[in-house]
Amino acid sequence: MKTKSLIYYALISSIFLFSLVSIWKILVTLQGVELKNLNFTIIITLGISISLLNLLIGDKLNYLIKSTFFALIFTFVDGYIVQVMPIWYNIGIFAILIFYSLKINKYNQEYLASEHSSQIVVFDFLTLFGIVLFSFVILFPFYMMLITSFKTQAALLINPLDFSINFNQDFKELFKSYFVIFDTYKFGRYILISTIVSVGTVIVTLVFAIPAAYAVARLNFFGKNFLSTSILIIYMFPAIVLVIPLYTVFSQLGLRNSVGGLLIVYTATTLPVAIYMLQGYFRSIPKELEEAAIMDKLNWFGIIIKIILPLSIPAISSVALYVFMIAWNEFLFSLMFLDNPNSFTLSRAIQYLSGDAETPRQYLMAGSVVVTIPVLLIFVYFEKYLVSGLTAGSVKG
């Protein structure tokens, strides 16, 4: 066994343990439990002792018994000697310790003696640490968004760290923010407008993009190469530089505050990506099928409808989902073009709501939950399609 590996192992594993315990403590604090200290020295000392004990005991004890033993010691010291905590806190700590003990179980004296063992230890724990930390950092704002929407402004002012939800109150009280945003702030209407705009954008974009992508993928014409490179360059161009001319023209044409105006802009901005993604897929369809169709005297319309479309359902649905998500999340143009509350999209409505300093934050968060949930659901459900699309075309953002 090398000393360097041993030190790395003991230190890094206990820092990992400390971060796990700290995240649990943060979550517990947010339930309104008073907890003022993360006890860095105590936890690190305990962690180092457990990791060293683990090496000493090795295989002499069954690993389950060993883990339970470690977990019990830690839970007793942390939840009884250092501070007295509620039972559910200790159950969480116990579970974390079982997980940790099982993780360090694979390290024994021989393992630490092998070549590169110190590096491997560092990499192993950094991986674990990274997984825990990244999940926490990413999910935490989403968690807070959801939880805040169930609280009241008054309760949060009294104790800004108490995010516990009282499930005993009746259904209407619990979902009050949601009732308010639908009743008072007309969110039903905004959902409808957002849906119309997004679905409309998807349909119009596909109608324009499918023939264009087919032409780029299959037909020879003058300016084809120029076109396919300019698609990519146009795709890189920023929306912010389009805003002023579009605003002036749309004002003069009376297209502001209209679903139609938004539809045109969204379609134009998503077309380049859609064409780029679709033509890539169309190229992969065997040419022989179309040659047979030409023999049968089908024209291009027939070819697209009867041959290309049925074969490219996956690609088309991935483009459709994509365009939907871009249009649903879009903010800049809806900010510029909509100033009449009757034609707001969801994003614009939430921004408008936040402009009033009096708006209680739980309403703002309830609105945010309403706009976020459809996108996340679509994303999780169709992830396979979307991920391949993301890497092929990559959403603008």
Added chain:
Amino acid sequence: MSDTLSKIEKRTAYVLILPAVFLVFSIILFPIFANVWISFKEVGLKDIRIPEPRAKKIVKSIKDNPDQLKVIYKLRNSSLILEIRDVKFQDKLPKNIKPINLDERCMFKSNKIFCEFGNWEAKYKENFQILLKSSDGKTINKKELKTIKPKLTGKSDNILLNTNFTLKNFKKVFFQNEFFDLLSTTFYYTFFGTIGSIVFGILTAQLVNQKFFGRTFMRSVLLFPYVGPVVALAYTWELLLDPYSGTLNNLLMNFQVIQEPLNLLGQKYLTINFFGFDLKLRLALTTVIIFEIWRYFPLAFLFILARLQAVPKELYEAADVDGAGPLQKFINITLPQITAVISILFMIRFIWNFNKFEDIFLLTGGASGTRTLPINVYEQGFTISDIGMGSAVSIVIVALLLISMFVYFKLIGKRADEN
């Protein structure tokens, strides 16, 4: 024979592609050129409205005279700045009603009143009256009269279409607009946002490329910030970071990490004592950059992960045989394999971050040292209502973008030649 076929093919191709090209041209390329035009003009937000002649129709009955009516048209020029020339007026009357003592500018013909009002200067107003008399002795239906709307036409200059040009806007952009402040803020934001998202992308891709329980779940979760709506995420962060009621500050104070709440989005500088040196950190800008990284590292993550999964396993097995450790494997195998992806990502993210508007706008509104060029476009155009200035800043953005793209392609082109 084949000639005609290829002609047909060409024609079909143009038919298929023209609608899309037309739309993209009119909504994306046309505005970029229009920006050049507008940026050389002195145009405010209020000049955009085309001046219109307007008339509000009021119908009044006359006392003691039931078969006569008075119609008042409140005429005005909607513009406060521009004149309207050759204003023509037309209104229809119901049958059997005639005007009496008609104004000399007007004439009555086949149930219609035609008037020529000549030129209206800016802010022009007039109350124009017509007396109506029923020719068959019946009382006039007031409602019917009201529902008929008068038609007005007139010619006016469109301030956007005239040919008065000025260099004022560009002078202002470079000399009165704290241009170098803007440029440096934009550069900091773009550069550190890009580097940060790529670094975190590499780290997370490296993580997810290993096998562990819940790996597919982890992959979805990592993409959440990228697919979530920016409005919802920005406001959630704003609440989390609020100096008084925000969760982050309260947690940090609860665990005694800080004594005083930090105004992470509202404070321009934070002085940190670092071994006796006072370092000034641009606090709000840093926070905005962190949000940027949080939201956009998933793109880097996806690209790099896709590349990592395509690295042949044999390379790592060979390295194992040679006794290489994890660090050596990462430096000697993984990194060279992903450099191409990283350089593409760097360009994409650099350009997009350079143009990012929503994130900063929603988090700070451009206050406390976070004003970037895109934010300035909005401020000039819509807060200060100077459309010409806004366009001029847009033009500067496009120019800088083209320069950086050119430099990038030069470098990449060189590298490609070397390989």
